[in-house]
Amino acid sequence: MTAAGIAVSVVIGAVLLLWVVNLIRNDRLYVGYGVIFVLGTLAAIGVLVVPPLLALLTRASNALLAVPALSIVPLALLTFLMVYVFAQITVLSNRVMRLTQELAIRNAHGDGEAEPRA
Amino acid sequence: MITSPAQLSRSMVAIPAYNEAATIRGVVDRVRADLPDCDVLVVNDGSRDDTAAALAGSGAVVADHLCNLGYGRAIQTAVLYAARGGYDRLITLDADGQHDPAQVRPLLAEFDSGRWDLLIGSRYVASKAYDGVPLGRRAGMQLFSSIVGLVAQHRIYDTTSGLKIIGRQTFDALTNWQFIDFHAEALVYLMRMGFRVGEYPITVAERRHGQSMYSTISHIKYPLKTMLMVVLGMVQAGVMKKRIS
DSSP states (O other): OOHHHHHHHHHHHHHHHHHHHHHHHTTSSOHHHHHHHHHHHHHHHHHHHSHHHHHHHHHHHHHHOOOOGGGHHHHHHHHHHHHHHHHHHHHHHHHHHHHHHHHHHHTOBOSSSOOOOO | OOOSHHHHTTEEEEEEESSOTTTHHHHHHHHHHHOTTSEEEEEEESOSSSHHHHTTTSSOEEEEESSOOOHHHHHHHHHHHHHHTTOSEEEEOOTTSOBOGGGHHHHHHHIIIIIOSEEEEESSTTTTSOTTSOHHHHHHHHHHHHHHHHHHSSOOSOTTOSOEEEEGGGHHHHHSSOOSSSSHHHHHHHHHTTOOEEEEEOOBOOOOSSOOSOOTTHHHHHHHHHHHHHHHHHHHHHHHHHHHO
């Protein structure tokens, strides 16, 4: 991979990383999904910036599966799409979670004295 | 120091329970005997066993989650309930019977010294060592204790204790942010927000029934998720402090 290609890939990785972290911080991506994307992206950036690792991976991938270098583009798109889909799942999941909590509080029952006052 | 029933009545004991049919009734009975002036809330976190049936006639209020949301969210439900109910303190206990409710009174006395916004019943603060803890778990506890000390400038030795007293002043902060298990990530977030978090020594019994909430796979996922949330909690606390000021 050329120096320019590596630079562009690292920038894409950094953008993905910032997006994922910001989604988690805003409770729009479950941290259990997010940590996988964060680790995956950091690993990919690590491979890109360490030339011996990149050379090793290139040799290994060419030996196993001869793919054009441009295949990284659909892979990157697919990763962004996956983050988006998981973020949407998290948003839905959060709505269910809030509904569950609200129902639990409103329907809290028992023979104690601790009924909610609000 | 709390001495009058009127003061104690503004405290609520919250017990998150998931599949704890074997122990939950005993825990509630002990809480009601040892802390008769505290209201008791059990958050039944989608249990699939007879936890709900075991609580019938116990005198506790039961808030049923329709599905399992996890420990952190069960605590959050209790915080929401306590906030709406006008409670001054929320006392959290584990449902497995490891905590002796009688140890809550000295903890409450320390909390009411006014020095803390959140006080943790700590198994390790007295010895400052993790004797008797399995190696892997000990490494995790030391790691998170050190991380909390590093980023919040105040070391907490027992970041995973289920016995806590949570002051009303922290309720808003706790319901507006996400937590995994209400452990190191929650403590760092609160401490970076400026809340005072402390520890008070307690002893705990061995779990005799049920299973720990941590599976084999969660021993790998938990530290990764918690570390990420610790970092994000620091960022979020900074954002929240700016918004408030």
